[in-house]
Amino acid sequence: MTRFSAWNVFRNGLSGQKGWDRQWRDVEPKADYDVVIVGGGIHGLATAYYLAKKHGLKNIAVLEKGWIGGGNAGRNTTIVRSNYFRPGNREFYEHSLKLWENLSHDLNYNVMFSQRGHVSLLHSPGAVDAAARGYNTLRLTGSDAEIWGLEELKQEIPHLNYAANARFPILGAAVQRRAGTARHDAVVWGYARAADLLGVDIIQNCEVLAVKRDQGRITGLDTSRGVIGGSKVGFSVAGNTSRLWDMAGLGTLPIESHKLQAFVTEPLKPLLDHVVVFGVGGTHFYISQSDKGGMVFGGDLDWYKSYAQRGNLPIVQDVSECALSILPCLGRVRLLRHWSGVCDMSMDGSHFICKTPLDNLYLNAGWNYGGFKAGPGAGWFLADLIANDRPHEIVAEHDLKRFERGYNIDERGAGPDPKLHG
Amino acid sequence: MIRINCPYCGERDHSEFTYGGDGSIKYPALDASMEDWLQAVFQRENIRGVQTESWHHVNGCRMWLLIERDTMTHEIHSVRVAHPGLQQALEDPS
Numbered sequence: 001m002t003r004f005s006a007w008n009v010f011r012n013g014l015s016g017q018k019g020w021d022r023q024w025r026d027v028e029p030k031a032d033y034d035v036v037i038v039g040g041g042i043h044g045l046a047t048a049y050y051l052a053k054k055h056g057l058k059n060i061a062v063l064e065k066g067w068i069g070g071g072n073a074g075r076n077t078t079i080v081r082s083n084y085f086r087p088g089n090r091e092f093y094e095h096s097l098k099l100w101e102n103l104s105h106d107l108n109y110n111v112m113f114s115q116r117g118h119v120s121l122l123h124s125p126g127a128v129d130a131a132a133r134g135y136n137t138l139r140l141t142g143s144d145a146e147i148w149g150l151e152e153l154k155q156e157i158p159h160l161n162y163a164a165n166a167r168f169p170i171l172g173a174a175v176q177r178r179a180g181t182a183r184h185d186a187v188v189w190g191y192a193r194a195a196d197l198l199g200v201d202i203i204q205n206c207e208v209l210a211v212k213r214d215q216g217r218i219t220g221l222d223t224s225r226g227v228i229g230g231s232k233v234g235f236s237v238a239g240n241t242s243r244l245w246d247m248a249g250l251g252t253l254p255i256e257s258h259k260l261q262a263f264v265t266e267p268l269k270p271l272l273d274h275v276v277v278f279g280v281g282g283t284h285f286y287i288s289q290s291d292k293g294g295m296v297f298g299g300d301l302d303w304y305k306s307y308a309q310r311g312n313l314p315i316v317q318d319v320s321e322c323a324l325s326i327l328p329c330l331g332r333v334r335l336l337r338h339w340s341g342v343c344d345m346s347m348d349g350s351h352f353i354c355k356t357p358l359d360n361l362y363l364n365a366g367w368n369y370g371g372f373k374a375g376p377g378a379g380w381f382l383a384d385l386i387a388n389d390r391p392h393e394i395v396a397e398h399d400l401k402r403f404e405r406g407y408n409i410d411e412r413g414a415g416p417d418p419k420l421h422g
Numbered sequence: 423m424i425r426i427n428c429p430y431c432g433e434r435d436h437s438e439f440t441y442g443g444d445g446s447i448k449y450p451a452l453d454a455s456m457e458d459w460l461q462a463v464f465q466r467e468n469i470r471g472v473q474t475e476s477w478h479h480v481n482g483c484r485m486w487l488l489i490e491r492d493t494m495t496h497e498i499h500s501v502r503v504a505h506p507g508l509q510q511a512l513e514d515p516s
Contacts, residue, residue, distance in 0.1 A: 240470075242466075242467070242470075252461070252468075253465065253466065253468065254464045254465055254466065255466065255468055256444075256466050256468050257470070303441045304424075304491075305441075305443075305468075305473070305475065305493050306493050306494075306496065307470045308493075308494055308495070308496060312423060312424070312436075313423055314423070314435075347463075403460060403463075404460055416463050416464055417443065418466075419441065419443070
């Protein structure tokens with residue numbers, strides 16, 4: 001494998017770019033592995049990478065039903081932040097953000113992590129007070145936070161709708177400077193390449209069709225590329241967790257599958273330096289500008305349960321209205337594409353990284369809207385769980401039994417209705 | 423756009439409706455066990471295929487409906503009024 005370095009880029013520039021190898025091997029699956037991870041998204045590949053790198057495991061496979069980068073890894077708005085506040089979530093997302101900060105070096109792959117700052121607009125005195133509380137929580141738990149008044153905000157982002165008669169008058173913003181965006185393809189490709197280099201078999205076009213069980217253990221996975229055995233099995237297939245769970249004969253989950261749309265416009269000259277977010281009452285909106293210049297944005301779920309990877313039109317209208325309410329300058333910009341991904345929406349809006357009723361099955365699921373930013377952290381903690389056969393204290397409460405204990409990790413306080421945890 | 427054939431208003435865009443949720447859930451008696459309530463409130467089958475779900479025709483007749491819809495194709499297989507007495511009255515007005 002050719003290492004990426006300034007020297008190698010220079011050298012290949014002179015030799016017609018012919019000196020690069022393929023990024024990961026195309027392998028035939030073996031009959032048995034020590035660990036099989038189902039799901040070749042950011043989470044699954046990161047899990048395999050940390051199992052090999054941090055825990056020294058060798059015989060690992062990642063099964064992907066489509067191709068690397070073709071699922072939710074390619075269907076998001078690439079926002080990375082750690083401003084979560086519930087115990088467990090706070091530490092988890094901070095850990096994940098720290099992994100992001102060193103990810104390009106760690107993987108020897110430029111994931112284009114851009115810490116451009118995450119600016120949450122505030123529209124009411126109540127929102128300003130709540131933001132001050134969040135600011136204190138972040139500062140007291142080893143993270144960064146700022147509160148911007150209107151003057152500072154106007155200097156940083158001059159073209160928001162500051163009009164006195166704006167639909168959502170702006171009073172200020174809560175800001176996390178270390179937050180930002182990353183290049184979605186590069187993250188999966190980088191993890192795949194780095195994991196492959198450590199001997200992980202990445203097996204694409206390999207769909208799990210049935211789960212073979214011997215009482216309390218999984219003995220093998222019946223896939224479209226034959227039966228694959230694993231001493232330990234991890235499910236990391238947000239969006240389709242319930243289907244695999246059902247194949248394993250495990251019944252119901254506190255999860256519903258919903259779809260979330262995102263949009264990109266035609267490329268523009270540099271316009272927006274930050275990630276800008278707002279949510280008031282029924283509105284919910286987040287936007288950033290990609291390195292290619294497209295405005296990348298999204299809003300709410302499509303509101304009804306769905307496994308279809310395509311969005312509906314009323315949400316296109318809702319999100320466009322949100323866009324124009326804060327950035328009227330986008331009025332004549334054309335949409336280039338919109339896409340939709342299927343999310344595991346959990347009953348309290350938080351994730352599951354936990355052991356399961358089966359001895360050798362481990363679960364990573366329930367990522368709601370937050371799967372992209374969580375990717376490195378989820379991989380790190382799932383690898384830790386699989387290697388040590390016990391949950392790390394930071395994810396100890398993120399199990400499937402928390403509802404039995406009456407313990408909801410509900411950032412929004414929205415209650416047990418999956419579609420409300422946006 | 424999904425089109426829903428409301429028993430009172432006829433075929434309308436789904437944007438006139440709000441989605442309630444899984445319509446197959448039967449809430450247990452108030453004094454039922456914690457396990458029964460846990461199942462009803464928190465656990466879901468999350469079917470990929472035809473499921474029963476509740477929708478509210480909030481910008482129409484304001485009736486709650488029970489709809490059989492495919493969660494993969496979005497095809498609607500049946501629509502009925504959620505209130506059993508009203509559904510019966512629609513079917514047999516006499």
